[in-house]
Amino acid sequence: RRVRIDVVTIFPGYLAPLREALLGRAIEAGLVELGVHDLRDWTHDVHQAVDDSPYGGGPGMVMRPQVWGEALDAVLAAGPARLVVPTPAGRPFTQATAQAWAGEERLVFACGRYEGIDQRVVDSYAARMPVDEVSIGDYVLVGGEVAVMVMVEAVVRLLPGVLGNPVSAQEDSFSDGLLEGPAYTRPVSWRGLDVPEVLRSGNHAAIARWRRDRALERTAARRPDLLDALPEDALDRADRAF
Numbered sequence: 001r002r003v004r005i006d007v008v009t010i011f012p013g014y015l016a017p018l019r020e021a022l023l024g025r026a027i028e029a030g031l032v033e034l035g036v037h038d039l040r041d042w043t044h045d046v047h048q049a050v051d052d053s054p055y056g057g058g059p060g061m062v063m064r065p066q067v068w069g070e071a072l073d074a075v076l077a078a079g080p081a082r083l084v085v086p087t088p089a090g091r092p093f094t095q096a097t098a099q100a101w102a103g104e105e106r107l108v109f110a111c112g113r114y115e116g117i118d119q120r121v122v123d124s125y126a127a128r129m130p131v132d133e134v135s136i137g138d139y140v141l142v143g144g145e146v147a148v149m150v151m152v153e154a155v156v157r158l159l160p161g162v163l164g165n166p167v168s169a170q171e172d173s174f175s176d177g178l179l180e181g182p183a184y185t186r187p188v189s190w191r192g193l194d195v196p197e198v199l200r201s202g203n204h205a206a207i208a209r210w211r212r213d214r215a216l217e218r219t220a221a222r223r224p225d226l227l228d229a230l231p232e233d234a235l236d237r238a239d240r241a242f
């Protein structure tokens with residue numbers, strides 16, 4: 001099953017890293033199809049204008065609906081898709097979002113610049129297809145391109161055949177609701193710091209317990225909100241003892 005991903009942007013070159021390394025190999029292996037489109041291909045004026053000043057005044061510029069409408073109509077003509085618009089004003093993009101989108105046949109990402117895209121673009125497409133305005137975090141970028149790369153990577157790594165070791169996608173941070181704990185590899189001692197004994201004990205129950213304790217400790221310290229969000233039965237008695 002392949003996923004078709006299309007990205008519309010005024011900076012197509014910004015998306016070039018998606019063709020590198022793991023994601024590049026997934027594209028070459030035919031697990032993912034990626035199309036990057038230059039929004040300005042759908043302008044008709046000599047200046048290739050994609051934005052204009054905002055009604056109601058205020059700073060910055062807003063991206064014009066006509067250009068986006070022609071671009072998205074053209075890209076969506078290939079078939080139904082979920083339309084994703086990265087914006088700081090969006091719902092949070094989480095691992096759960098990535099899991100859900102990994103099941104989609106087609107994702108189309110609209111990269112807004114400036115103060116965003118005229119709201120009627122989202123409103124007109126939301127009438128006939130799933131449209132998600134999503135944020136990758138509480139900070140403002142110059143445009144949606146970097147957010148799209150974050151989301152594409154989070155989704156594509158979950159597709160069957162992309163990761164060499166699929167189990168690791170399941171055991172990610174967040175998959176059990178906790179942050180992942182510390183990891184170690186050779187040498188046993190490095191700059192006076194030793195690998196925790198238990199990890200070399202061969203006692204798998206003790207190792208699992210230690211790892212869970214470190215995950216709980218780290219989550220409590222860094223993301224108490226995740227602990228509060230855990231379902232009631234997620235923590236067993238040994239966890240609570242921690």
Ligand SMILES: NC(=O)c1ccno1
Nearest residue numbers: 086087088135136141
């Ligand atoms: N926080 C975000 O997802 C974002 C998208 C564009 N600018 O910021």
